[in-house]
Amino acid sequence: MTIRESKKLWIGCGVGLIWFLILLWPLLGITPEGLEFGKTFKVFGYVAVAAVFIMFFYQVKEAGHLDMVGTPLKSATGVLGQAYEKTPRWILLTIVLALAIIFPLVTGRYAHDVSISVLIYICLGLGLNIVVGLAGLLDLGYIAFYGVGAYTYALMSLHFGLSFWLCLPISALTAAIAGCIIGYPTLRMRGDYLAIVTLGFGEIVRLILNNWMALTNGPNGILSIPRPELFGFNFKPLWSMYYVILAIAVFTILAVYRLNYSRIGRAWEAIREDETAAELMGVNTFLLKLLAYAMGATFAGFAGAFFAARMKFVGPESFSFLESAMVLAMVVLGGMGSIPGVILGVLALVALPEMFRGLELYRMLVFGGVMTLMMLIRPAGIWPAKRVGRRSEEAE
Structure with a gap:
């Protein structure tokens, strides 16, 4: 690294620290x-020392002074990567599933609550991943389908006495219909225009939930929503609700995986890469984009029905734009189009902040900085998606 490049980096670091101080003082001062x-x-001093240390470490690394440590570490990482590639996938998946099943038996109520939230967001993230990651459609109103699923179960169970298990597919179907209704007039748009319109439709749904007093009870929400029951067993304990959402999440992962590696998934990928070229090759782009909206909304409907059953209450404030932005951040941070990436993105945005809850005000500040650094280092996400399928000549 030349002296000019080093000087440029230190100047950038200094400017960044000054901006950080300007933003930090109104919050704490x-x-x-x-x-x-x-x-x-005091807080600025900690951050400044950490930034200087990181800059110094980076320059030492670029100068090659850490090669004696980095080379063996890279070799060990390569060996672990080869072992991972050689290990059959069913063994890894069995281990992960076994750990997920055992988890509530060895943890407390707080861990159950956080893990349930993680599994709900996994369903939401994978549903949005179909729209954003596979089909390449920027949807800023996705949380509306989550709300439709929640209110469908709440109304069906209270007014018609239907069980949770019967309402679960009905909620998914209702959310899918809502996805088609919202998607039909918007999918002829592209890019920023599509994002703005989906944001508007998401807000329309939230306002309907907030103002239709006769149906949704408006801002007061709906109370006393029943928990699921199965063969006389009432899922009142929190650990039992964990297994319900675990089953829904596993079903979502399998369904999204099958869609990803199907002809429909490849058509979605073609639309994402070049919609005009896909249409010229005979892909019905409008129908498949509508299908992407419907399928993404379906999994949001599943998650919404469970959310209503878990909380025993639904209100319009639970389905704001901030939730849509949060789910979108999980997909982008984890890796668009990647199922493991979305799961890691959910863990990063839901589980990690809970681990640093003891830091109080600073945890979100540190968390935001780590997210920014992560997107600078790995802009494709924590676990980028592999290409769906291979051409015949590539296989040869």
């Missing part, structure tokens, strides 16, 4: 008692 500087400069 303005208090009801007046202006305070000590707390701000």
